[in-house]
Amino acid sequence: MTMPESSARPPRSSRYYRPRRPISMTVLIIGLIAGIAGGLYIAWELAPVEEQNTAPWQLNEQGQADYIVAIMLAYAHDSDLSKAVNRLLELRIEGDPIEHVAVVACNLARTGYVAESGGDHAIRAMMNFYQLQGRSGCADQVMPLSPQPTPTFDLMIGATPTLPPPPAKTATPDGFTEGVTPTPTVRVAPTVAPQQEFAIVRQERFCDADFPAIIEVYVQETGGASLPGQRVRARWNGGESLFISGVKPGRGADYADFDMTPDISYTVDMPGLSDPSDVMISSGCFDATGAQTQSSYRVVFRPAF
Amino acid sequence: MLRFLISLILGAVLGLALGLYLGWVQFPVEYLSSPITALDPKYQDSYAVMVAQGFQSDSDAVGAVQRLRVLGVENVPEYVFLQAERYITNSGTPLEIQALIALSEGLGRTSPLFDQYRPVGTP
Numbered sequence: 001m002t003m004p005e006s007s008a009r010p011p012r013s014s015r016y017y018r019p020r021r022p023i024s025m026t027v028l029i030i031g032l033i034a035g036i037a038g039g040l041y042i043a044w045e046l047a048p049v050e051e052q053n054t055a056p057w058q059l060n061e062q063g064q065a066d067y068i069v070a071i072m073l074a075y076a077h078d079s080d081l082s083k084a085v086n087r088l089l090e091l092r093i094e095g096d097p098i099e100h101v102a103v104v105a106c107n108l109a110r111t112g113y114v115a116e117s118g119g120d121h122a123i124r125a126m127m128n129f130y131q132l133q134g135r136s137g138c139a140d141q142v143m144p145l146s147p148q149p150t151p152t153f154d155l156m157i158g159a160t161p162t163l164p165p166p167p168a169k170t171a172t173p174d175g176f177t178e179g180v181t182p183t184p185t186v187r188v189a190p191t192v193a194p195q196q197e198f199a200i201v202r203q204e205r206f207c208d209a210d211f212p213a214i215i216e217v218y219v220q221e222t223g224g225a226s227l228p229g230q231r232v233r234a235r236w237n238g239g240e241s242l243f244i245s246g247v248k249p250g251r252g253a254d255y256a257d258f259d260m261t262p263d264i265s266y267t268v269d270m271p272g273l274s275d276p277s278d279v280m281i282s283s284g285c286f287d288a289t290g291a292q293t294q295s296s297y298r299v300v301f302r303p304a305f
Numbered sequence: 306m307l308r309f310l311i312s313l314i315l316g317a318v319l320g321l322a323l324g325l326y327l328g329w330v331q332f333p334v335e336y337l338s339s340p341i342t343a344l345d346p347k348y349q350d351s352y353a354v355m356v357a358q359g360f361q362s363d364s365d366a367v368g369a370v371q372r373l374r375v376l377g378v379e380n381v382p383e384y385v386f387l388q389a390e391r392y393i394t395n396s397g398t399p400l401e402i403q404a405l406i407a408l409s410e411g412l413g414r415t416s417p418l419f420d421q422y423r424p425v426g427t428p
Contacts, residue, residue, distance in 0.1 A: 020308075022308065022311070023308065023311060023312040023315060024308055024309055024312040025312075026312075027309045027312035027313050027316065028312040028313075028315060028316040029316060030313065030316060031312060031313040031314065031315065031316020031317040031318075031319075031320060032316040032317070032319055032320040032323070033316075033320060034316070034317055034320060035316060035317040035318060035319060035320020035321040035322070035323065035324060036320040036321075036323050036324040036327070037320070037324065038317070038320070038321055038324060039320060039321045039322065039323060039324015039325040039326075039327070039328060040324045040327060040328045041324075042321075042324070042325060042328070043324065043325050043327070043328020043329045043333070043334075044328050044334055048328075048333070048334040049329055049333040049334060051336045051339060051343055052345070053345045054336065054339045054343040054344050054345050054348075055344075055345060055348065056344070056348055058335065058336055058337055058338075058339045058343075059338075059339055059340070059341055059344065060337075060338040060339060060340060060341075061338075062340075062341070063339065063340055063341035063344070063375075066341050066352075066372070066375050067341065067352060069372070070352050070355035070356050070359065070372065071355060073355055073356065073358060073359025073362065073363075074354070074355035074358040074359065076359065076362050077358035077359060077361050077362045077404075078358060078400070087351075087355075116368070116371060117365055117367040117368040117371060118359070118363060118365040118367070118368020118369070118371070118372070119368070121359075121362070121363045121365065121368070122359070122368075125359075125362075
């Protein structure tokens with residue numbers, strides 16, 4: 001039995017009626033995938049790009065320690081906390097960069113580094129930095145503070161209205177000896193100069209599943225009244241974002257917030273008006289209801305004076 | 306068969322080119338654990354400035370030389386001197402220039418170019 005001629009012919013839409021392509025797409029894709037794999041193998045394994053433009057975060061442990069020492073020496077000189085923190089963020093340190101400075105200082109204090117020229121000065125500069133940010137480290141025990149801690153700030157005697165002590169007085173102030181011309185500088189305690197108009201009066205971490213991984217910022221008057229329209233800046237390694245207080249409906253005229261990415265270090269400040277906050281990192285936590293979420297931060301700015 | 310072969314070769318060539326582009330340009334190997342000698346010149350300059358600022362605080366020339374030597378610099382005084390001149394020529398910030406000048410002169414190298422950057426009142 002034979003089929004009728006009309007039913008034996010394939011339908012017009014069959015591929016047997018379409019002209020054959022000069023290439024097979026299936027084989028082309030297979031070749032493409034194999035080629036990409038081969039290209040990546042060559043580019044990453046056999047002939048990788050030569051190392052150049054190495055950034056601080058790519059340095060080895062020793063290199064990063066050297067770089068941190070340099071940052072701290074510069075900070076001891078200019079007391080520019082913002083610049084020091086930004087330089088530390090360039091190192092992309094996991095966790096708290098300031099805490100890391102304490103760890104590096106600890107490691108250096110336990111080695112012969114302290115005996116090297118300038119080693120003592122460098123470690124004390126690091127200690128001063130992290131202590132002012134409320135951190136501590138083993139260097140504090142290894143190297144107790146000297147009577148004249150570093151860094152110091154020089155104040156010109158002539159700039160103050162204080163008269164020199166009369167010669168008849170027997171009690172000589174520290175640092176002045178009879179017959180010796182007073183040095184033109186006075187050593188004062190190492191504090192960060194209040195160079196800004198606003199200060200952070202509160203910075204706290206909190207855990208609330210309704211508000212995960214955000215930085216809540218409040219800009220207020222001294223008495224707590226709202227200050228809308230103030231510029232606040234969040235900074236992280238490689239980026240920054242500006243936002244304004246008082247533009248979030250229903251959250252108050254002093255309120256602003258910023259969404260965090262977990263495990264990224266952030267600082268917030270009021271550009272040109274305040275020092276940066278301590279470093280904030282959103283990490284996993286459980287809120288009061290037991291719900292797992294990401295931690296958030298609350299920062300309150302108020303006028304410094 | 307020839308059709309398959311042509312398709313395979315064409316795909317492989319295109320894929321290879323794409324793979325090399327991705328591996329060399331778009332997602333190149335990023336080196337970690339590099340020595341500080343491999344630091345980008347821009348960061349080496351920043352490092353030297355920071356060391357120079359440290360010198361302004363502690364006046365420890367030997368310590369500054371040791372810190373700069375980790376960059377693989379053989380002639381540190383020359384290195385600092387040239388960087389100071391380069392910063393002057395390229396309009397670096399006055400504070401950075403002053404720090405580099407202080408260190409350069411602390412290491413025994415000076416230049417008439419430095420005069421205008423000395424703090425007023427300094428002999």
